[in-house]
Amino acid sequence: MRKVILMVLAIMLVMSTAVFSGGQQENGVDKYALMMSHMTNSFTITLSNAVKAAAEDLGVELVVFDGGQDVSKQISQVESAINQGYAGILIEPASVDGIKPAVTAASKAGIPIVTINQKITNQELADAFVGVEHVEGGEIEMKYVVEAIGGKGKIAFLLGPLGSDGQIGRTTGYYNILEDYPDIEVVYEQSANWRTDEALKLAENWLQTGVELVAIVANNDGMAMGALKAVEDAKMLDKIKIFGVDATDDALAAVAEGRLSATVSQSTEAQALAAMDALVKLANGEDVPSEIIVGHTLITKENVADFQ
């Protein structure tokens, strides 16, 4: 029994040193935490890598946490980070409402907290937001669609999960532009939940209806690639143009090959750099604007080489 107790104590001792050594200053370098909502698609992987690179450029240490699309897990991660004395927290929220307790806890503890890519409902609790305006992304995408199809014809929308930030914003952007083009008719508007396989099936089914589509406009590139496959299988790429958002590697390749008409970059690197910069400034007591908006970039065959 005594042996067991000794062993437990020994383990606790080792663990507590590990925890306390994770304090604010390690070799004189400030330590920051990046809380990702999840790490299961191209966008989140690119974003977290870009933040890591930005932290390196600024000469600070960064630890990345994966929230696994679970807001309660993300709240626990933020709470642990507060106790471990991180200099600042950058958070890509798993839920725009549910993350409130974590943000409140950080601001109570006096730790700067910046949200990236998604605004939270109680944004005033955080010190700053860095990201893009999804509406602008949708407008840029749709402006190019209008140009590419000559301002008229039947089009279809592939939407993200209904109610998600990206879906609402980008789709609002689409309609903002379409107001001025009464000759463009939206005949289909359905969610494929960001997923390639769902978008593929949906586009295959649309093509069966005989409706003469001139464009399929997707809220993200994953769905655009599914639609592209369906249209290519039906040998209708000369009639139907496809558009996406995100600038994923395969979408960029498809743009370069002239198969995908365009994609819109969320300027992930610029978001990452601006966010990390703002967080370090806040931790050093400087002021930053409460909202830092990074612009989208349209990528077509003309400029795709700059992004690959």
Place this chain on the structure above:
Amino acid sequence: MKKLNNIMNVQLMRELGIVIVFVVILAILMILSPNAFARPANLMNIFKQASINGILAMGMMFVIISGGIDLSVGSIVALTGVVAASFAHPGEYPLIVPIILALVIGLFIGWFNGVGIAYGNIPPFIVTLGTMTMIRGVALIVSKGAPVFGVTDAFENIAGAFLFDTIPLLVVYFIVITIVSAYILTKAVFGRRVYAIGGNEISAAFSGIKVEKIRIMVYMISGLFAGFAGLLLASRTVSGIPTAGQSYELDAIAAVIIGGVSMSGGSGRWYGTVIGALLIAVIGNGLDILNVSSHYQLVIKGAIIIVAVLLDVKSKERTA
């Protein structure tokens, strides 16, 4: 003789139930959308869209008839798809490598499930829930969380090519796997043993059937088919996506259940499963064409599962 006739009738009734549901839904969709839904090209399209789920459902059918359940197939689809795509980049490995890898990985996970259930005595729901979660994690690890792109044209053709320029290969695979499965279930000794252990495990063991061995093989079939389905999905979407195949296990189970296979095991026919898989594809296709939101589609699909099983239960009550 009269009793035998009676039993035959009831059996027929049960199988007719699902056929009637299928025909009624087809008729409704044809009336609502005569120019799009009923076109021959669309009927082939429905067949194609039913294929991947149909292949998973064939494997699931063996498992459910044996009295088990396999929740891991959706995750197997993701893992084998990611691995296959990773080994299908141009100029690296011959095409056979991703194919073999997908099948072997599926087979191995099925074996693992089977051993856990047969020798570990862990309920199938628990073992396959565990592997479902683990394998999803492994798929995310090997792909580093991001989709795997850049596969060869030959790899894309595995699912994308056509037989005689008209029949999608996906449909051909589905038909071949259905024929093989139907043969095993109805003609082979193995098939009868699957029914036997699902009907009554103890009496099956007394009659000399090696229950453990059959059980493991059943999960291996399901794993193998899931591995093949993963290969096909990766080929179809021209990428290995670690988050793909989510809830595919539920669609496969739904196809089997709609097709009249009893969840308690020991009964069910292969053609029921085929109709179940087709019905799910028909509903999805028909509602997409009618531009019904995917949220309503879920409600309708769920309702049909319940109605189909209700018909099954009611017809069974009449026998008792």
